[in-house]
Amino acid sequence: MNDPSELEGELKKLRPVQPSAELMSRVGSTLANSEKGSAKIIRPQSRPSGSDFRINWLGLGLGLAAAATFLIFARVDFHPNDKTKPTIASATPSLQQKAAALPNYQATGLTQVVYSKRDEGLVFPRGAEGPSRRVRTAKRETLQWRDRQSGAQLAVSYPTEEVTLIPVSGQ
Amino acid sequence: MENVATHEDWKVCFSELAPGLVLFARQWVRRPADAEDVVQEAFVRFWRRNLSIKNRALLYAAVRSAALDLIRRDNRRARREVEVFGEAERTVQPQFEQLDDSQRQLVAALDHLPRDQREVLVMKIWNELTFAEIAEALGISQNTAASRYRYGLAALKKTYQPQ
Numbered sequence: 178m179n180d181p182s183e184l185e186g187e188l189k190k191l192r193p194v195q196p197s198a199e200l201m202s203r204v205g206s207t208l209a210n211s212e213k214g215s216a217k218i219i220r221p222q223s224r225p226s227g228s229d230f231r232i233n234w235l236g237l238g239l240g241l242a243a244a245a246t247f248l249i250f251a252r253v254d255f256h257p258n259d260k261t262k263p264t265i266a267s268a269t270p271s272l273q274q275k276a277a278a279l280p281n282y283q284a285t286g287l288t289q290v291v292y293s294k295r296d297e298g299l300v301f302p303r304g305a306e307g308p309s310r311r312v313r314t315a316k317r318e319t320l321q322w323r324d325r326q327s328g329a330q331l332a333v334s335y336p337t338e339e340v341t342l343i344p345v346s347g348q
Numbered sequence: 349m350e351n352v353a354t355h356e357d358w359k360v361c362f363s364e365l366a367p368g369l370v371l372f373a374r375q376w377v378r379r380p381a382d383a384e385d386v387v388q389e390a391f392v393r394f395w396r397r398n399l400s401i402k403n404r405a406l407l408y409a410a411v412r413s414a415a416l417d418l419i420r421r422d423n424r425r426a427r428r429e430v431e432v433f434g435e436a437e438r439t440v441q442p443q444f445e446q447l448d449d450s451q452r453q454l455v456a457a458l459d460h461l462p463r464d465q466r467e468v469l470v471m472k473i474w475n476e477l478t479f480a481e482i483a484e485a486l487g488i489s490q491n492t493a494a495s496r497y498r499y500g501l502a503a504l505k506k507t508y509q510p511q
Contacts, residue, residue, distance in 0.1 A: 181501050184508070188458075188473045191444040191451060193371040200370075200384045204362060207392045 282331065286321040302342060309342040361401050362391060368475035369411055374443055375467045376415035383415075390414040404477060405484035412485065457507040465500035472497055 293315035300311045319334040366387065373383035373390075390410035399406055444455055458466060471477045471485065482493040 181498075181505070184501055184505055185473065187451075187454060188469070188504075191447070191455065191474075193367040193474055194380070194443055194445055196366045196370045196384055196387070197380075200366065200388060201359070201362065203384075204388050204391055205359070207388065208358060208395060 281325045281327075282322040283325055284320065285323045285330075286319075288319040288321075290317045290319075291315070292317065299345065300342065305342075305344070308345050310345050312341045312343060314339045314341065358391075358395055365391075365407070365475075368470075369407075371443055371474055372408060372467070372470050373411050373415050375463060375470060376412070377418060382418060386414045386418055387411060404475075405481040408471060408475070408477065408481075408485040409487075454504070454508050457504050460507065461500050461503055465496045465503065468493055468496040469500045469504075 291314055293313075295313045297311040297313055299308045301308050316337045316339065317334060318337055319332055322331040323329070369387045369391070370380070370383045373386040374380070377383050377386060390407065390413070393414070394407045394410050401407070442455075444451070447455060458469070461469070467486070468482055471482045472479075477485070479490045479493045479497070482488075483490040486493065488496075
């Protein structure tokens with residue numbers, strides 16, 4: 178079979194399977210319906226197993242939209258336990274009030290922990306005579322108080338950032 | 349097929365074209381029922397627009413488009429179709445009638461062709477489209493269509509050994 182036409186002849190001998198008789202009637206019904214203004218495609222009643230499941234995207238989309246709307250308006254709190262945990266941020270305002278109301282509290286310590294120091298290089302500040310080196314320092318400060326009578330202690334901790342300009346002399 | 353162009357009755361047109369159209373659709377969707385859905389949708393769409401049946405390239409482009417739409421509509425099934433492209437469906441759901449051993453071997457060789465070559469062969473051999481029509485339907489040049497056809501035949505010759 179060196180001649181391609183021989184192979185073409187062999188291929189042409191193959192007859193495609195005839196479509197089901199139902200197809201013709203389905204097309205006829207659909208075309209008839211289309212003349213009446215309907216655009217529905219008629220599908221067979223019984224289908225092979227596994228092909229019946231189709232996702233209704235419109236329904237799914239509407240469902241998701243409704244769920245999203247509910248979440249927005251209902252403000253569902255996914256971390257309800259966080260409210261029960263005492264945090265420094267929530268304790269700080271009342272701490273000041275308590276400190277004012279309790280004059281027995283006495284400052285006992287200040288701790289500064291430097292956890293980052295970065296030299297950002299030369300800068301030329303306005304009004305300065307020469308260049309400066311800018312050093313950025315990140316720290317955490319902790320202030321402590323102690324009640325003289327009961328011995329109770331209070332501590333406040335917060336992050337700070339300090340920028341230092343060190344003049345550079347050109348020698 | 350030549351007289352198809354002169355018929356205005358959809359039944360005559362459809363009965364002549366349907367086997368080739370379903371075979372063409374089955375290049376993407378292997379289930380015969382899905383292929384028939386695709387052909388129905390494409391043919392109805394084509395006929396409603398009152399397009400001339402002479403413009404067969406548009407009809408085949410519509411079938412191709414409907415098949416791809418079906419695949420996109422159901423990604424899960426599409427993945428399955430691609431993953432098992434052929435194996436079970438190829439043997440369980442024959443695309444051709446009454447095959448002898450030699451023809452079965454030829455169909456198996458055809459099934460193993462790359463899809464772009466196989467679709468050109470299907471359009472040319474069993475749907476009798478010209479290379480110009482194939483090119484228009486697939487959105488490729490005529491030279492590309494012709495070369496895919498040649499490559500397809502050459503690949504078939506390599507794998508198919510008639511008994």
